[in-house]
Every structure is written in structure tokens, then in C-alpha cells.
Amino acid sequence: MRLFFAIIVCKLLRFIGKLAGKGSSLPGQYALKICPDALGRVKLPPCVIAVTGSNGKTSTVEMIAAILRKSGRTVVYNEEGSNQIEGVATLILCSSSLSGRMRGDVLLLESDERYARRTFRWFHPTHFVITNLYRDQLTRNGHPEWVYNAILPAIHPETTLALNADDPLVSLFAQGHENVKWFGLEECSVSTKEHHGVYHDGARCPACQGRMEYICYHYEHIGHYQCADCGYRRHETDFAVTALDLERGTLTIDGDTEISLAFKSIYNVYNILAAWSVCSLAGVDKETMASVINNYILKNGRMVRFTLGEHHGTLLTSKHENSVAYDTNLNYIARAKAPCQALIIVDAISRKYFTGETSWLWDIDFDQLNCEQVKKIILCGKYVHDLAMRFDYTAIPAEKIACYDAVPQAAAALAEDGGREDLYVVTCFSDRDKLLNLVKKEEG
Numbered sequence: 001m002r003l004f005f006a007i008i009v010c011k012l013l014r015f016i017g018k019l020a021g022k023g024s025s026l027p028g029q030y031a032l033k034i035c036p037d038a039l040g041r042v043k044l045p046p047c048v049i050a051v052t053g054s055n056g057k058t059s060t061v062e063m064i065a066a067i068l069r070k071s072g073r074t075v076v077y078n079e080e081g082s083n084q085i086e087g088v089a090t091l092i093l094c095s096s097s098l099s100g101r102m103r104g105d106v107l108l109l110e111s112d113e114r115y116a117r118r119t120f121r122w123f124h125p126t127h128f129v130i131t132n133l134y135r136d137q138l139t140r141n142g143h144p145e146w147v148y149n150a151i152l153p154a155i156h157p158e159t160t161l162a163l164n165a166d167d168p169l170v171s172l173f174a175q176g177h178e179n180v181k182w183f184g185l186e187e188c189s190v191s192t193k194e195h196h197g198v199y200h201d202g203a204r205c206p207a208c209q210g211r212m213e214y215i216c217y218h219y220e221h222i223g224h225y226q227c228a229d230c231g232y233r234r235h236e237t238d239f240a241v242t243a244l245d246l247e248r249g250t251l252t253i254d255g256d257t258e259i260s261l262a263f264k265s266i267y268n269v270y271n272i273l274a275a276w277s278v279c280s281l282a283g284v285d286k287e288t289m290a291s292v293i294n295n296y297i298l299k300n301g302r303m304v305r306f307t308l309g310e311h312h313g314t315l316l317t318s319k320h321e322n323s324v325a326y327d328t329n330l331n332y333i334a335r336a337k338a339p340c341q342a343l344i345i346v347d348a349i350s351r352k353y354f355t356g357e358t359s360w361l362w363d364i365d366f367d368q369l370n371c372e373q374v375k376k377i378i379l380c381g382k383y384v385h386d387l388a389m390r391f392d393y394t395a396i397p398a399e400k401i402a403c404y405d406a407v408p409q410a411a412a413a414l415a416e417d418g419g420r421e422d423l424y425v426v427t428c429f430s431d432r433d434k435l436l437n438l439v440k441k442e443e444g
Contacts, residue, residue: 003042003100006035010093024082028089039085040122042092043101045076048123049278052111052151053131053170054144055325056271057083058300060131061110063275067292068106071284077108084112085119106282113147114140116154124156129278131270132222133169135201135363137321139355144169144201162277164270165235166222169206174235183239183277187224190246190266191216197327198363207232219266219331220324239277241269246335257290262297264335267328272296304432306439309415311341313423313439320349320428323363330368333424339373341419345407345427347381347434358386370396375421379403380410381431407434 013027031038051061061077068075076095078087088109096102111119113133130151133144141147148169155161161177164170165184174180185191195202195217202221205212210229217223226233243252249261251269253276261268272293279289304315316329333342349355369377377400379387384403391401404410414423425435 002035003038004098006031006038007093007096007098007100009034010090014090014094024078024080024090025084025086026090028086028091028093031093032086032089037122039089039092039119041100042096042123044092044123045102045104045107047073047106047127047282048109048125049106049127049129049282050109050111050116050120050125051129051131051274051278052113052116052154053129053164054113054134054136054147055319055322056131056267056274057110059268059271059298059302060129060274061108062298062300063271063293063296064279065108066296067275067279067284067289068108068282070292071279071288073105074103075106075108076102076104077106078110083110084115088119111154114150116151120154120156124154124159126158126160127162127278127281128155128159129162129274130164130170130173131274132164132167132324134220134322134324135199135360136319136324137350138360139321139357140353145206148172148206160281162274162281163235164222164274165237166218166224168202168212168221168225168232168234171235172206175207181239181277181281182235182237183273184234184237185218185241185244185269185273186237187216188241188244190244191218191223193217195221196365198323198365205230205232219328222270239273239280241273244269257286259290259293260295262295263303265328265332267325304436305442306436307442308411308423308439310418310420311414311423312442313425315425315427315432315436317429317432318426320346320430321357321360323360323365326364326426327368329424329426330365333374333426334368334371336373336422336424338422339375340422340424341376341378341414342369342374343378343380343410343414343423343425343427343435344387345381345410345425345431345435346383346387347407347427348430349383349428351430356383358383361386361390364390366391367394367396370394375400375419377401378410378414380405380407407431408438411435411438 010031160179165182205227208230215224319325
């Protein structure tokens, strides 16, 4: 009876919440108070896929859902991105009958890496994708090794792991686990022999803390590695990007399937490969996967095109407190061919909690913007002075930089400057709509 009442309460609160425009966590929170083990009592679909990691969860899950639906599966997933246990409970209970049987062929979950162990206490995924582990929200997560230890209890012996072979810390999840499949990027046009970045979290082996040697880097600490002391090394892959040309916007998977990229970013490459890997494990054929992923445009708002004055703009969502997310988007701007301007917004660091901690700005390689095609850099938001101080320590000429205290001021200046250069905006979800509410979004 407790499960029955929990489902009713969850469905009712979710209905009221939708009318009020509220989030999706509260119904699950109350349902779990009524029946704490509700997630262990529900009859789930035969296929349960989970995705976690520091970056790429939402984009990867969206592509997995699109592929599986194209293949004819009925997929239930947390499209709103509510990825902690309360949001997962809302999704599962609202998708279940009153008798506790969940509808659909596949349950697909984006899981917060910090709370995965709570979510999967009562049930375990059949497939678990782990994308990457970086320095991320240090005020919440401390350091990547702490996040690794937080995820570890969520892994069940019967679960098939799909791991990023190019991330040394992610690869450590395979130790003592029998069911592992690997995805990764072969050495290609983006690979370098030298490390680039403000810090190097791959310098030490996660298994023995010995000195790590790299055959090549794809970005930051992601690449082909081996430990000089214990022999820990990158695993051979089951699914691989065997060729990549970011300039053309094409990649080849497993040597025989070429994919065109709507967003020419190394992040997008790994997200595509993660989605490809788990969908292949779920039995989807290459032709179906390729037809969906080819030139796939994300619906989750990670990249938005707009017009501001005479500028054609691209908003690149970069998770605050995550320097790797910033670095990859700054690299995207640095590879632009046409003259452009860049707008960096830090107005509210998080949507979920308050912090004024900005030390993460010093981990970002803003010097990537010190290139000829970037004609001007605009800094704005509540933390504009923190940004300005950080830029004082770059080699970027001061005359290229302008500062504004508020987003509307920066937007007005751009609209009135008469320039026609492309505009790239780098900011987080917490600040994204503060700009998008002032511009004209472009379709497609």
C-alpha cells in the first residue's frame, strides 16, 4: 500500500507542479518519504541505461534517447535533467502504473555523479556509461578522486560498464569488474605530443601514483597513456573514432562509418562516441545510429545561435566551476577563421547553491583567446572584477578587453557597436537566459 500511495502522491504533485511551472524533484522527495524503498519495488524495463561523469551527461543521454527511439524502442528518460535521486524517483513513479509496473522498453537516466550511489541503492543499471572525471565544482566535489570514490558504490557486478578508455581515472572503474566495454579516440589530427592547459591532472597514475607517460593528448589529461611504474595503461577499445577532422567537421567510427558534426568540438566527438557505444551494446544497428547522429543538433540548449544587433552569435554553454568545459569552448573560438568577438559572462556561479568562490577561473586557459581573429573580448556580470583580474595575468592586450557590470549593459554595447563580426558567448546555464532574453534566437 505504501508504494501505491507514493505513486499517487508523486503523480498528483507532478501534475500540480507542471501547472505551476515548478521543478521535478519535489514529487519524488515526498514519494520517498512515504515509501523509502519505492525504487526497489517498482518493476523496471528490461534495459536500464545510466550515464554519469563530470561533463557530457545531458548531451549523451539526449542522443541515446534519439537513437533508441529511432530504432523503435519506447524510452523513458529525465529530459528535464533532474538527475539526483528525488528527480529520478519522480520520473520512475510518474511513468509507472498504480500497481508499480513501469511503462517503456528502456529506462534511460542521467545521474549526478555525486549521488549515483543513492540512486542505485535500490536497483542497478544494465548498462552504465561513465564519460569523464575532471576538476568540477570544487566547493561541492573536492577533487576528481573524491568523485571517483562517490561513484564506485553505485557500480553493480552485473552491470555492463561503458568506459572512456582515454580518461585514466575513469578507466580505473574496470579494476575487478568483468563486464567492461571501452570507447576512445585514436591518435588523429587533434592529438598532440605535448600537454596543453594550466594544470595537468593526468601527470600521476591513479592506480599507484607513479609517473604517467603520454603517447598523445587529445585535450587536457585525455589521451593515450601508460604508467612508467606499474604499467597501468590505456585499454584497447571496442568502439573508436578512427579518424577525425574538426576543420571539415567529420569523424569516422570503427573505420567504416563517417559522421558529419553540427558542432565541431572535441566534446561533441566524445559524446557521440559514448552514445554510439551504449546503443550498439543495446542492439541498435550502425545504419540507424548513423542516420540519427549525422549532423545532430542538440535540443538541450548547450549551443544556441542568435542575432544581436549586426552580430551573428553562438552561445557555448560552459559549466561554471569546470575549467575543462571552458577550455574546450575557448578552443572552439580559437579555431574560428572569421573575425569575431567573445563575451564571457559570470553573473551567478550556480543555479542550485550560492557561492562566491572564483578560484576556478585561474584554472582556465584564457590565453587561447590571444589570437588574431578575436578582435575584442567583453567581460561582464557580478564577478566581472574577478574576471578582469584573471585576464590581467594573460598575454591578451588590455585594449582588446572591455568590462561591464551587468549583462544588459554588455548586450546593449554589442548591439550598438555597429560591428558585424561573429559573436561567441561563453557562460553557464545559471546565466544563459540573462543574455538569450535580450537577443533574437535563430531557428535550426
